[in-house]
Amino acid sequence: MAKSAPMAGISAPAEGPRHVAIIMDGNGRWAQKRGRPRLFGHHAGARRVREIVQSCPGLGVKYLTIFAFSTENWKRTQTEVAGLMSLFRRYIMKEMQEFVRENVQVRFIGDRPRLDAKLRGLMDEAEAMTAHCTGTNLTIALNYGGRDEVSRATKRLAIDVAEGRLRPEDVDEETLPRYLDTCVLPDPDLVIRTSGEARISNFLLWQSAYAEYEFIDTLWPDFTPDVFARLLAQYGARDRRFGAVPA
Template sequence: MAKTMRSTAPLNAPRHVAIIMDGNGRWANARGMPRTAGHRAGVERVREAVRTAAEAGIQYLTLFAFSSENWNRPKEEVSDLMGILRFFIRRDLAELHSENVRVKVLGCRQNIEPDISALLMEAEDRTRDNTGVTLMIAFNYGARDELVRATRSIVAAVTAGHLDAAAIDEATLSAHVDTAGIPDPDLVIRTSGEQRLSNFLLWQAAYSEFVFMPCLWPDFDRAAFHDALAEFSRRDRRFGAVPTPNLAVGS
């Protein structure tokens, strides 16, 4: 039987946390190391982030692993990244499964090398029935591309007569994006001090809280994760509404 990590969740823990894992290359450059070394160090933080999320009672953790724009990086670096991905899945899938983690992959599946596509499918299929943290890996992912793909799917449904165009609403689009059936992220974290979304979850992050961490991703340890969660706990989330004053009796 798969084991479930013990939760130490605060009452106001976010249900869904998404992380833009930024700064691997700069971390390596600062140490006179090749960028690949930074990416490998970043993988270790992925493992720790999953464990920390489970312990904190976070139900969904989305990690921006490889964007659709990252293909424009030097070929050697892209090749190294693909090798790291292969290594991570082959080595860690059994452990993730034993820890009751469910894996879901976001992003476009076209034009991906067949063995990587097969590994991603294996990760999803093998962990499909797990009930612990859902780990969503955004691979070959870009939010604008996601919205284009969702739009095409909706148009096809209308053309086929399965959907009334007049009935299209926000829920319709949410049902056709890669995170269909998953709650929107409560918290988006970005490491390395950069303060932008970089084409990540543009639709889903409409009301997310943002925490920008100064540390580079390979330095984003358990303590840094908890610092981000503590910052989230101090936020007053109103979702566009005006809070109703809580007036004491007789005031």
């Protein structure tokens, strides 16, 4: 990620979210509107990720989680899935050193075994190389599904109970999060979905219980730092009560 100059008109909102999660939707439609194949849109979307990550420090966003590939996306055509896997490999290889220079700590969440060995190796390498970084925390959800994550977490929890490391009576709503892929992350404050769809598509189901949501018509490749800043400012104007009644 080549460093970019500060963007005019963009500043951190006074009470902005610390952790933003984004369902990056609309790459394929963006490409089709231009008479290009869907993979053309996915490449444009990957470039947009770079800009949004670079904008995070100036906007006060410490944690950014992006939904790159879901457990349901395997249902797409073999050509598109293969193209996406190739894009992920190239993206990690291309951006790895830049992540270090930009002080971005990278981690991946999702079920890794189904991914090919080369991609898994690159994911491990990126996490190891950026483990010391203290700037933006970028989490990439790859072969991720919220229900799948909870299922895997529950199995690990059940094993600990069966083997005596955890008592059944000690299991409560604070226990399961320690077994989730996101165990080292705070819950998202704001979840954004682009492209006009108004659903969460199995993304961070447990973690987003009290997140604010923004569903916008903008297709992901058109999601600029200015649009991002506007949504963060709108978040700052919301009254978050977490079930309580204002005094």
